[in-house]
Amino acid sequence: MATIHFRAEETTVRKALLAVLFAICPVLANIPAVSADTRSDPVGNYIVVLDDDQNAQTVASAHAQAHAASVGHVFSHALTGYAARMTRSQAAAVAADDRVRWVQPDGVAKISIQTFPTGINRVDAETSPTARVNGVDEPMNVDVAVLDTGVDLDHPDLNVYVAGARNCSDGTSADDGNGHGTHVAGTVAARDNLQGVIGVAPGARIWPVRVLNNRGFGFFSQIICGIDYVTANADQIEIANMSLGGFGTDDGACGTVNGDAMHQAICSSVAAGVTYVVAAGNARDDAANHIPAAYDEVITVSALADFNGFPGGSGRRTCRADVDDTIANFSNFGADIDLIAPGTCILSTWRVGRYTTISGTSMASPHVAGGAALYKVTNPAASPAQVKSALQNAGTLNWTWPADDPDGAQEPLLNVATL
Template sequence: MPKIFPVALLALVLAAAPLTPAVAKAPPQSDHVPGRYIVTLKDTAAADAAGVEAAVNAAVEQAATLGADVQHVYRYALQGYAASMSPSVAATLADDPRVSSVEPDRRVQATAQSVPTGVDRAEADKSPTAAIDGVDTRVNADVAVIDTGINPNHPDLNVHRAGGKNCWLPILPPSDWHGHGTHVAGTIGALDNGTGVVGTAPGVRLWPVQVLDPLGSGTTSAVICGIDYVTQHADEIEVANMSLGGAGTDDGNCGKSNNDAMHQAICNSVAKGVTYTVAAGNDHADAKNMIPAAYDEVITVSALADFDGKPGGLGRPTCRNDQDDTFADFSNYGSDVDLIAPGVCIRSTSNSGGYTTLSGTSMAAPHVAGGAALYRATHPGALPQSVKTALQGTGSLDWTWPSQDGDGTKERLLRLTSF
């Protein structure tokens, strides 16, 4: 996966302290986007959509009168906006009684880096719902890929052409100019058509939500824009994959204690029924210091090094050196990790219309996204926590441990035989 920070695929810094005059005097962090802020409004007393619309519009108009240049407006996963403004305007807005928090916008990147045995090892080829047999029968589910976009013309992908959003550059369609999002999409749902590769949930409808630029980088505000779009379509989208991340922590209160707008947005989106799968990160460090990996509401996925699609540790390294059937030497670990899935030398769809091989927790997470889609296809209306429980409950411990795992817990390996 591309990388937001050094996550070897996607690092994204999202947790930010509320912007008060005292905070504004603190030394700026290197990941902050100069002059860019995310403003979160207090929940409006109005329960209907019209009341929310009026409250958000009034706040945006106020910001404009103060000289702010608004880029994104949030109405579904969050009430607020992102804008360019001076520190003095940001401080003024932070004192407004209608404002919950003002936080600096931050840079993000994709989490792929250590560049499909994974489908074999996850046993998706034995799933009755996936029904992988070379005949193009498609899984009836919708998955959003919050990433660099997706190549809409790749012959091995079922891209939902009527859906999708470009939060990086809204005047353009969410097409992939990088390749990370298209690779992730293929692992989730490449067609079972006898050519190329097959995904974990073949033929699933893929919604391209572009939040990263052609270099695999982006901002927190664009990521929240993507989450907001997914939440708007929560009646259609069952699963969203985020193979990206950045520095931050989970306050245990959906971001309300540390004014983490992205966490608040994800919590609200999960409450609408969307299951989020996210990359643990590629720094071989504790995932508790990476977000969204640290959030309890998502399914955080670490990476397994597997070169032959089988247990036993007999596979020989292919695209990179690592030990077969063990915890990948780059993968983050820790109590926030919910599952492990193949993430080394994964072959999938490329931006060129062909195929390529990449490594990283960015490649592991979409295996789980495909698994979540298989479950939702046969369990309509299942809540995200039920999806997580089901995936963990069927997981296998049949992989070599402790090897390079940095903690004392052996995560369950994604296993989709019964899905």
């Protein structure tokens, strides 16, 4: 059984870009029964996907009693199902239930990070009529969920909606013990309060949804728990940022063909009106090979190497070796990329009230999430597809497109000057 690793795209100034190994876990539609000997029938973590017309809690409780499954998260909004700890033979027995669509091994998630934000200047956030960057600190009427390592709940530069915090990982709090999620939140929405940094949508309400632990790891079930929570609050949350990625593909059927529960959950959440913005990945590979970047229902963002916040390629390298104003040398590419945004040497908020500079497609994605938030402020009824189209139409090709760009297509660079 393969282990699936997820990562939130990240690299510190002092560390090299982390490599990621991912594999797709098989769906356990018909698992053969094996010996009860614990050496041949080990206990593992599983995700059980039920028929949509089932009551997830009722079925989960029945399975816990009948098959001794140790039930964890129960999903009832973005996905009908539950997560459980059980043996392989117990999972096979559960899979045989007519109410069950499929059972799959749970996956593991891990962060992979890569950073005035020069990015704010590069996307012209300071000229946005909605952002109104004028040194007046006021909340913006839009809500953005950050599915990540949590968010520093009392960072002075963030408008964190603490009552909306959700912890789907270990521990008891959605507070950020890593820093990555707080960095993402700052790029989206750091306050215009004349201190620290400023985000693309200053003062937007941040919903911290902790799906990765302090080391940046988490199970698929924890990520689905976060998506499920966002979907349950889709009447309040307009945007969700997910800087997560792993090897996988889009089956064109919301995960129902290849048994991808996370894809089905995201499709349901998008149908509920939430716009998802995701990182393309840092493997210098076709994004079609990575999920959720490959999903058609999300906005997938690659990273621009930008060192001075201006076009023209005249920026001097700062925190990393790269070519100014071109696609970052670590960024994924391909037909699934919807937008490109600054992703190198981005300064933003960090855990325990601090600030730091890091790089990655994880840093590019929240620029676009902030842009989506700006658009939703003035277009509250816009669907996720309309948000994507509006951002692409507002984008610019004013960046240096290299002749050796592997995908042969120049994506629009996020620009929020008119939003």
